[in-house]
Amino acid sequence: MTRIRFIDSVRRLVPQAWPILVGQLAVMMFSTVDTLMMGRVGPQDLAALAVGSAVYVTIFVGLMGVVLAVGPIAGRQFGADDLPGAGRSFVQAQWLSVLLCVPGCLALWFPDPFIWLAQLDATQAAKVQAYTRPEAFALPAALLFTAFRGFSTSVSRPKAVMAMQLTGLAAKVPLNAVLVFGWGPIPAMGVAGCGWATAIAMTAQALAALLLLRRDAFYLPFQIAHLWQTRPDWQQLAGLVRLGLPMGGSILVEVTGFTFMAFFIARLGATPVAGHQIAVNLVAMMFMTAMALATAAGTLVAQHLGADQKREARILGRHAMVLATLVAAALGAVVALAREPIVALYTSNPAAAAAALPLLVWVWFFHLGDALQTVAAFVLRAYQVATLPMVIYVIALWGLGIGGGYFLAFGANGNGAVGFWQAATGGLLAAALLLSLLLRKVFDENR
Numbered sequence: 102m103t104r105i106r107f108i109d110s111v112r113r114l115v116p117q118a119w120p121i122l123v124g125q126l127a128v129m130m131f132s133t134v135d136t137l138m139m140g141r142v143g144p145q146d147l148a149a150l151a152v153g154s155a156v157y158v159t160i161f162v163g164l165m166g167v168v169l170a171v172g173p174i175a176g177r178q179f180g181a182d183d184l185p186g187a188g189r190s191f192v193q194a195q196w197l198s199v200l201l202c203v204p205g206c207l208a209l210w211f212p213d214p215f216i217w218l219a220q221l222d223a224t225q226a227a228k229v230q231a232y233t234r235p236e237a238f239a240l241p242a243a244l245l246f247t248a249f250r251g252f253s254t255s256v257s258r259p260k261a262v263m264a265m266q267l268t269g270l271a272a273k274v275p276l277n278a279v280l281v282f283g284w285g286p287i288p289a290m291g292v293a294g295c296g297w298a299t300a301i302a303m304t305a306q307a308l309a310a311l312l313l314l315r316r317d318a319f320y321l322p323f324q325i326a327h328l329w330q331t332r333p334d335w336q337q338l339a340g341l342v343r344l345g346l347p348m349g350g351s352i353l354v355e356v357t358g359f360t361f362m363a364f365f366i367a368r369l370g371a372t373p374v375a376g377h378q379i380a381v382n383l384v385a386m387m388f389m390t391a392m393a394l395a396t397a398a399g400t401l402v403a404q405h406l407g408a409d410q411k412r413e414a415r416i417l418g419r420h421a422m423v424l425a426t427l428v429a430a431a432l433g434a435v436v437a438l439a440r441e442p443i444v445a446l447y448t449s450n451p452a453a454a455a456a457a458l459p460l461l462v463w464v465w466f467f468h469l470g471d472a473l474q475t476v477a478a479f480v481l482r483a484y485q486v487a488t489l490p491m492v493i494y495v496i497a498l499w500g501l502g503i504g505g506g507y508f509l510a511f512g513a514n515g516n517g518a519v520g521f522w523q524a525a526t527g528g529l530l531a532a533a534l535l536l537s538l539l540l541r542k543v544f545d546e547n548r
Contacts, residue, residue: 105413110420117259117397124250124263125389127270129382131302134274135295136382138281140375140448146292147453148371149225151378153232153292155360156215160208161243162356164201166349168194168244169251170341172396173403173482176255180407188323191252193337195328197345198244205244209237219367228292235296242300242307249310255400256323261313269306276301347487351478354494358502358528359385362521365507373518376456379447380522384464384471387432391472394425399479406483415544418480422473422537429472433465440464456518463522470529477536484543493535502528 132154139147171194178187212233216226250262279287280294290297314320359381367374398421405414436443440461444454478490502525509520516523 105416105420107420107423110417111424113401113417114394114397114421114424117257117400118393120259120263121254121396122389122393124259124266125392126386127263127266129386129389130270131273131299133382133386134277135299136378137447138277139292139295140379140450140453142281142291144371144375144450144453145225146228147375147378148367149228149232149292150295151363151374151381152215152219152221152225152367153212153229153236153296155363156212156229156233157209157236159215159353159357159360160205161240163349163353164205164240164244165247166352167201167342167345168198168247170194170345170348171248172251172255172399173344173485174255174341175252176400176403176483177407179256180404184322185324187252187256188320188325189334190337190341191248191323192326192328192331193334193341194248194252195245196331196333197338197341198248199241199328200333202241202244205240206237209233209240215364218361219364221367231291231293232296235293235300239296239300239303242303246303246307246310249307249314254396255403257400257404258319259397261317261319265306265310265313268309269302272305273298273302344482344485344487347491348482351487351491351494354491354498358498358525361503362506362518362525365503365510366518366521369510369517372452373456375448375450375453376458376460377518377521379444379453379457380460380464382447383436383443383461384467387436387464387468388471388475390428390432391425391468391475394421394428394472395476395479397421398476399483402480402483411547414483415547418483418540418544421476421480422540425472425476426469429469430465433468436468437461437465459519460522463519463526467522467526467529470526470531470533473533474529474536477533477540481536481540481543484547486539486543489539490536493532493539497528497532497535498525500528501531 135150135154136147139150171190175187175190178190210233212230216229221229246265249265253259253262276298277295280290280298283289314325363374363377363381366377398418402414402418405411405417440458444457444461447457448454481487481490505524505527506521509516509524510518
């Protein structure tokens with residue numbers, strides 16, 4: 102039996118992970134560009150962006166998680182050399198995207214529950230709505246691209262996804278500048294310009310992905326039919342939903358651990374939520390490294406399972422956890438030690454910078470827990486284990502994170518935004534521990 106060394110797994114993970122990392126950083130740059138530009142417009146628009154983007158992320162990521170069920174399913178089919186089957190799974194993931202657009206777009210067009218939760222005044226509420234309504238036009242393209250991303254990554258084609266994500270970013274930056282600050286006859290739109298720029302860029306990205314599917318010879322063996330030439334296959338859709346609902350629920354709980362922080366911190370005023378937005382954007386960019394590694398690990402583990410290579414799947418999953426620990430610890434240390442110059446890149450406003458700096462002290466531990474729980478969750482999804490992880494997320498991230506954060510922030514000796522970050526860090530570390538123990542149990546059951 103050939104020994105599989107740690108370095109062997111690293112050599113397989115890195116080629117899969119780096120295009121995912123570059124592509125996800127391009128996606129994150131959408132939010133970073135918005136944050137940097139709103140930081141120049143003023144604290145009021147930056148605060149509206151924090152709440153508005155929290156609304157969009159909550160809705161999109163929950164739906165995205167359901168669509169991404171195509172990844173573990175198509176990955177196993179690819180590992181078993183059933184390429185037409187993987188292609189059919191992708192088509193049904195596209196249909197699922199179309200169906201999920203209906204509730205998602207309605208929630209973005211009418212964001213009143215989120216505005217009520219953040220307790221915004223009429224002026225801030227109007228700014229948030231001006232951001233979310235254009236995002237309702239972005240959502241269909243974003244979900245269809247999610248299906249493309251999940252499928253292409255599962256069949257070891259991450260560079261194609263990266264190319265499309267870079268295309269979207271290339272469109273987003275100039276559009277943002279023009280629509281936010283105005284140019285010639287185009288008036289300055291402030292935070293609303295961020296929303297419209299995203300809608301246009303995401304549509305361009307989805308169309309570019311559709312063109313690639315038809316022009317790239319790599320996709321021919323999958324026999325992918327045009328969506329309008331097919332019908333929903335309710336049996337396949339049910340399979341996607343069975344895996345996708347707990348996946349989407351897990352991701353929704355994880356993300357709302359961030360977004361609900363923004364809603365509650367908004368009650369403290371524009372300056373605290375502006376500082377929180379800087380910290381969230383930074384830690385989200387760091388998270389892309391963990392997510393890239395997790396996606397690569399989940400893809401390779403699913404392919405091994407499809408090929409009935411259980412030992413290889415188990416060893417690669419374990420090595421991915423070790424690699425995640427090493428990378429997260431190093432990256433967190435760099436950011437924590439260099440937090441002052443990093444915050445200065447985001448804002449020249451002394452009050453916003455002062456609000457952000459204490460939050461970044463917690464980034465090191467926060468990111469370590471985030472990285473470990475993410476890799477564990479993705480590998481578990483390759484084994485199609487998703488329901489129990491969702492329960493763990495609810496207890497750790499909502500119970501400890503949000504519940505504990507609310508107590509620490511607004512209790513008798515309230516610690517403000519720092520209290521939320523303290524509790525969120527504890528919740529992530531708890532989730533990482535519990536998911537790691539569950540993963541060990543799954544490994545033992547699949548020898």
